[in-house]
Amino acid sequence: MSTTAKVPVPIDESAEPAAVPLRTALKAPILLGVVTMLVALLIAFKARAGKTTFRLAADTDFFDLPAVTVPSTATVATVVVLLALGTAASALLVSRGRRTPLWLIAIFAVVAMVGFLAWAAAGRTVPVVGLLGGSIALAVPLVFGALGGVLGERAGVVNIAIDGQLLFGAFAAAIFGTVVGSPWGGLVAAMLAGALVALVLGFFAITYFVDQVIVGVVLNVLVIGLTSFLFGQVLAENPQELNAPDHFERIPIPVLGEIPVIGPVLFRQTILVYLMYAAVVIVAWALYRTKWGLRVRAVGEHPKAADTVGIKVNRTRYTTLLIAGLIAGAGGATYTLVSVPQFGEEMTDGAGYIALAAVIFGRWDPVRATLAALLFGFATNLSGVLSVLGSPVPSQFMLMLPYVVTIIAVAGLVGASRAPAADGVPYRKG
């Protein structure tokens, strides 16, 4: 056969950089530029005189870090310069056909936040430890919810009902925590409540092929209605017998808890936070390193292929969804077994939807989703801390913050992420 060399058709190779379309890649530098402008506008039009103090120490550290006091306006000006440099770096990378790396965005965000705080708290003291530690505490239900969401979607079931699982978990924890007389009883009840919602979701979504988004939304509304009704009819009548659970105390971990900054932020928390750390590690390990995880991912990506190698698709989906429900339910317990030991109507405030955003922002990965949830927790806590400090920003605006961060994160920064291929698609044999 007389042939010459292969036709030089390097389409795939040359198309690789183009696979990050310019429009998507441009989002990052534009977003960074806008943030830089906003921070610059702060000192241009509303410069605040005075010094800002960042307090880094908490009680009982090994040693006390000194508080850092900086002149407000000069700090913001420095920050603006740094932000401008970051934006330029991002623009340069994009112009060379590369993406903006995540670490650059992360550093940018931290610097921007320092600048914002230096401005907002001029003449006052920012309790850095309280700000960060409180963020973790507020992020707990989000992290549990997001882990549950990640597991469900990896197995191919879209779980819009995270909010319902959190709320029902909170409700069950309040009642059983009171009745049993131990927060542990409340925690177990919360997990079972989350699993119950998951079971109903699975029943419709897996067994009867009902549209998963619709079932999820309906379940959320159902749980709101059910808990509000029972709260009004039963709990509000007997608050002492039914709605006064014991709560989990803070357990400082010896040694670790005494490291400056890190200790009080990470290791002087309740048992639920430590359980959350464990849950993140276990879920990530189980999903990527175990036989069970391989099967869960196969079922979510290509259920028919899983079926042809003898994996029971729908059974795997059910078990995964139930485990996810247990986890999300535990997140609900945070609401009633930690700071405010009492159930209130619609007390999750749509946190489940933010957890869902964390799932997508975290690209269906347990660790990334956890980081996303922590970011949302920080945004929530920031609004609280600033209103205590008496910041110049209107409080209504600060309340928007977690949701604004959600929208920017999901729409602006996620880029082209890929959901599990069979996510939301019921499996029918044949």
Added chain:
Amino acid sequence: MTLELRGITKRFGPLVANDRISLTVNEGEILALLGENGAGKSTLMNVLYGLYQADEGEILLDGAPLKMSGPGDAMAAGIGMVHQHFMLVPVFTVAENVMLGNEATGFAGTLDLDAARQRVREISQRFGFDVDPDALVETLPVGVQQRVEIIKALSRDARVLVFDEPTAVLTPQETDELMEIMRQLRASGTAIVFISHKLREVRAIADRITVIRRGAVVGEASPTATNAELAALMVGRPVELTVHKEPAQPGPEAFVVKDLRVVDDTGHTHLDGISFSIARGEVLGVAGVQGNGQTELTEAIMGLQSHVRGSIRLGEHELVGKSVRKVLDAGVGFVPEDRQVDGLVGGFTIAENLMLNRSHGKPFVSAGTIRNGYLEEFAQTKLVEYDVRASGIQAKASQLSGGNQQKVVVARELSRDLSLLVAAQPTRGVDVGSIEFIHKQVVATRDAGVPVLLVSTELDEIVALSDRIMVLYRGQVVGIVPADTPRETLGLMMAGERPEGTAA
């Protein structure tokens, strides 16, 4: 080791997909299961593989009946399957795919990936495959993916291997390599069931041939039977396998494509500067393995692609940048490659489907109202003329067989004055009788002086109908050659190699 199917019957509602089918396959033997699309081959194999439960009959391994409640049982019994649509998870590595469902584990269910890699290497070596256990499956060429499927089956010690239409996605060269692998497997004692509707391949590789038609075994044949004998057995009547056509009488160039580029939304280039022309009264066949830009070419002509550069001229008209409506008005007829998705509205009647491309005005619509009388008369005529077997013109398109659906599409596209016919996979999934009919229509269109662009992944069809053949590979034209070019040369061109002496 002998595998026997005895009296397998499988019904879907009133439809009998398998009617008391019995067959046997022995160790070290290749049994070909020959039948048309829809004859019930795949259903039978899904029963054998435990995906479907048979309504009657039994499966015996060495004389002992097998109880199957799912694919797991089939695998445990040593039955493996290479599926027509690969059952591989695209985002998993080769090793992960091979171990899935059969995982080697360590402490607390931890995956032992090293064991899986070792298994892949070991089997690859035995058969001379070059497969990297850590490659992501979605990045592998189709031919290699198929080998991963084979490795997957062999890693479970399959003693019976079923190949379901394995050559549909392969180039002729890859097909030859697959046949070599099958011979090796046979020599190592594996029993093989080879499902196909391609006569040439069946005769080349099979030891015995079982023919099924409409769900029942209609006969056995030896590989020495002629194509005509096999085809007659498969279809149930003598079939003309060759297309009779006079030499083309090409007129002036009527359709000219210059430097056509198509990019999709994610920035991938699908067509990279291709140029060709078709004369009046000429069929240009577009050959190539599926996914090398054929779909984008036909869609770019029809105005269905959004990022098109270059020029497509039909007579006086420039088609690039025109809406689909304008393209149709310029006289382009289009048989899309997937009739169920793009060709027909399943819930519409035959009559309604026949007027789809002329729903905006005369002759079917006047003053915004459908002229039902005219439409019925028209549909009735076409039903007869195109030999559409249906209960009547009010039958829903979704109720027709593949061949009859395709005849409706062809009837609609050919029943107006055309200045170009674009036919993409016109006979995919169509029975042999209808194939004959559709081929005759394509030739008749050519003879009426219309330029025809024929896209097909079946090389036989391209060779039979075309006057010239253009081969596409990765969005570029490898060459445009005469229709009598040898198959081996075309095969090499489909793999991207440009034979000496052909111009691009």
